[in-house]
Amino acid sequence: MKNIVEHPLKKYFREEINYTTCSGCGNGIISQSILRAIDKLNISFDQFAFVSGIGCSGWIPSPYFNTDILHVTHGRSVAFATGLKLAAPQLKVIICAGDGDTSAIGGNHFIHAARRNIDLTVICVNNLIYGMTGGQVAPTTPYFSKTITTPYGSIERPFDLSNLAIAAGATFVARWTTYQARLLTNSIKKAIMHKGFSFVEIISQCPVQYGKVVGMSNDPVGMLMHYKECSVNIKKAKNMSEDELKGKIIVGELMEKENVPELTDEIKRLRMEAKRK
């Protein structure tokens, strides 16, 4: 009889459901990175709740992870997560959202949650495109890219999502690509334990939709190698000129601030004060 070795993360999945993601999609690496981070933390899975938006990235936790999940309207995951965190502050609330979900329709929710420093973790899957709906331009799509909605090339300057999070007030921000899965796992672990708004941006391969844009259709390995080659660690990037950094992806833990007032604590404090008066 063959010795069957059980996958160490199997316990986190609802067994009866099969994955529907395209083969080679970065979502698989990200799903494992999130679960490996949780596994290392040794916190019961029941203490976590996930909130997903609409988009391929929303299917990372939902319906597969065997804990509570809200799969909500496109662009509203941060808003739902804010309500959930305020109602149940003991939970570790993790949002899985696409770049479109986070920064287009959900842009306001995102920047204001960062400004309020509410204790949420956003795992933003930045595949540089609207994947699920067929490859439309997103606010993150590189300049001049030809997508199905920009056949002559995009004329809009893309957002740098991590810098946007920092500017809006997030207190932990990290960016990696799917190539750096171990480093990503470590940053997710830190983001989960960070008290305040944490943002982890992952440049991820969408070989089906974004692959077409960059001439790497259905070539996930080629895309991963490309992301590897373009990545520059923040420590090295600090000594590089703007010209040298053109086309590069700056990766690493980009910012971490401790002891900034956090929204759920502030609300608790206000309630106590109001009761005393």
Ligand SMILES: Cc1ncc(C[n+]2csc(CCOP(=O)(O)OP(=O)(O)O)c2C)c(N)n1
């Ligand atoms: C209110 C609303 N507007 C638009 C849509 C259509 N829609 C669904 S997912 C999506 C974009 C998906 O892109 P992204 O958020 O980057 O996720 P990805 O699929 O790339 O992971 C859009 C426009 C919708 N479902 N609901």
Ligand code: SF4
């Ligand atoms: S369309 Fe792209 S992002 Fe969506 S599942 Fe397929 S490869 Fe992944």
Ligand SMILES: [Mg+2]
């Ligand atoms: Mg996307």
